[in-house]
Amino acid sequence: MKQLKINNETKLSHLERRFYKIRNNKIFELFVISIIVFSALMIGANSYDVSPTTLQVLSILDIMITVIFLVEIVIRFIGEPNKRTFFCNAWNVFDTFIVLVSLIPIEDSELAVLGRLVRIFRVLRMVSIIPELRILINSLIKALPQLGYVMLLMFIIFYIYAAVGTTFFATINPTLWGDISISLLTLFRVMTFEDWTDVMYETMQVYSLSWIYYLTFIFFTAFAFLNMVIGIVVNVLEQERQLEADLLNEHNENADMEELKKELAEIKALLQKR
Template identity: 55%
Template structure:
């Protein structure tokens, strides 16, 4: 009996790992996305009924696919140790909620999120998302520093420019919204020229703010994401080539270069010892 179960698991593993099955899932996810978009249009009743039938078929396919992936795991608990498996399971279970009744809005929203399963199916997209999630803590400190700068400039703007335009500089919170408009370059020159009619040197306020937020802090954000993405790509390449250091972690380039240098030294010693043999 255990051999039969093992045989079934091996077959399910081969099915799950087969490129045909993987591409079929991607095609169905894209079809699901098109289906969601089609339902937003005013279509005839016959077309809506056809879309409903297709939605049921897609839901059954996703359920079938997640069951295959779950049964293919020898250790069932390890299946839920992977965050992407948990994400896919929640999306599939949520898709089982019928669209009728009071839960119609919730069911439609959960079906919209089925498009996100494309991220879990494409390794390159998973790599990008993992890098972004790992960069969030560092980006949080940059965002906190940006908030401090926004608050300081908003307080100054509210105190100095309040009488010029109360709609834009009425209080600190409104002034922060105005500064966000300036930072995104949305007609920011109109705001600047309005204050320059009263304070001709107020352009210094805007240019220094833009220099700090749009140039320095934005580039810091981009640099942080690129650094984390570079590390993730290094780890991914190391895992693909089976390179590992101490503790089961992928070996760094420095470790690999050190090993290559040691091998070269050993070869040189062997060559020197050959004449004496």
């Protein structure tokens, strides 16, 4: 019984090492990315009026893609050196959820819309597959608390300028400056440089110095605050890249230790056979 247990562990360790090499293989990664891209193209094809035969072919291809994704998740799980931490990664949970929901046959039920939405979100799996995209998303999420304060300050500036604009320019053009909510939309148009000179020249016919109002607003919003946002995101991105590099080094060290332990266990098993 003990010998059978050792043999099973040896076979499992061989399987884990093989799947670990597969999941870290660039060819395997490119294959999965190509399947995700093909899945996205199929979603676009389903939006056109196609023949019933084409729909049937697309349905078969969708089943094949779902099976491939299921096999890929299994390979990633078995090839994980520390399986207890596999589902501690939010991206692994997301991938597994998308794949499991895709397995549910809901195309002909009331949940058909949900099924189509799940297949659309399968395109997001490219983010979890490509490390660079994953770092970008993680950086953006971690930067949100700091960005919140910048956005709050930007809203205060928006609100002050909108109140001033409503006070002075409402009689000139009520469509653009009639109340503070409309003024906020007009200022957003100015900040994005969408025909903002037309708005400025219209008010300058009554208030010749109103150009100061627009230029100072653009300086605060389009230049100062947006550069602050970019700076925060870039700073967090650099920190996230450094953290990813440290985690990768630690992961490789742990994987090497696990492989060394398994090799020692195999040697021990062979000695016990003799």
